[in-house]
Amino acid sequence: MFLASQTKSGLEYYERLLKSAGSLSNLFSESDEPYLYYRFVENLFCKSFKANNLSRSDTSVDASKNKLGIGIKTFSFRQGNTFEKIAEFNKSSLSLRKLQEEEIIKEITKLRNERIKTTQRIFGLDNMIYHCVARRKGGMLIYELPMDLVNLDKISNLNPDGNIINFKDGKNEYKYNISKSTLYKKFTADKIILDFDVEILENPFNQLEKMFKDIRELVFSPIKEQEHIFLPLYSYEKREKKVFEKSGLNQWNASGRPRNLGEVYIPIPAWIHSSYPSFFPPKDVKFALKLPNGNKLKVSLCQQDSKALMSDPNKALGEWLLRDVLGLEEGEVLTYAKLEGLGLDSVVIYKNGDGNYNIDFTKINSFENFKNNIDATDNSD
DSSP states (O other), X not given: OOGGGSOHHHHHHHHHHHHHHHHTGGGTOOOSSOXXXXXXXXXXXXXXXXXXXXXXXXXXXXXXXXXXXXXXXXXXXXXXXXXXXXXXXXXXXXXXXXXXXXXXXXXXHHHHHHHHXXXXXXXXXXXXXXXXXXXXXXXXXXXXXXXXXXXXXXXXXXXXXXXXXXXXXXXXXXXXXXXXXXXXXXXXXXXXXXXXXXXXXXXXXXXXXXXXXXXXXXXXOXXXXXXXXXXXXXXXXTTEEEOOTTSGGGGGGOXXXXXXXXXXXXXXXXXXXXXXXXXSOOTTOOEEEEOTTSOEEEEEEESGGGOEEEXXXXXXXXXXXXXXXXXXXXXXXXXXXXXXXXXXXXXXXXXXTTSOEEEEEEETTHHHHHHHHHHHHHHHO
């Protein structure tokens, strides 16, 4: 697993900062278990072990290093046997509820497996694990588990219990909550790597006052969020999301001149240019776009009104999106149902200070939420 290959100094730093954060638990909770905010743990993990922070990508992992993907879980120990959420299927919930219990489990496990495979393709990962930080009374313990695919051929012990369907696959135990459209996995602490006590300060406010008593003036500067925009991987037809068969990510299928099977573009709505006029370079000016796997594409804005983000060569973007990430065969038309099943339908593009750009995938409705926030801001002026 991951921690066994890390440096002693990295492990000591990780444990020390976890203890420090846990000692302030009474700022937030009166529990005898240390309080940890999951984003803090993700960021600390990446800093301690010099891992890539993928937590903003909304995929199956939060970090990566040396082609290993790591999903970081923070939860209460509960005697080493706890069911924790590993996937949600809200957008598929209506169609799933029409199925029988066995069909539901087959469908959601297929979707879960495909999301894991898609994450591996996005970031170029060879393997994936769970890194678990479990909070116990007066301390914490850490263990790691493989992030297994569900073995569809060995699903057994199907046990519907009201709103819950329990099942096994010969290696792991799962449960699916029908009303929440959520899949849970049993996390068992068989091999604990770290186990340490945490001294929870009775009055952490006094400690904070001591830390700052000699500082006469504090200046808190807000963290400047990296400039970014969201773009949809779809269009609309009669207010319904749709990937058109002959444009956008299916541009390769358009009529007219012969086209490469990787020819695609990401659509850029007109309001993006009016709301963010200086975000992109001018039309036809090439710039570097770094992919989640570390590779770079040469891209530019194309077509009338700069409505398309395309690569040079054009097939490079399609080969990455359609083949490497979405796993489509050559000549297979992308549908919105495919995106919905994977739990992603948008990308986010970050603008770096050096004029280069990064692209990442985002979950369902990310583009709509982004647009709604812009609309709300405009209406408040």
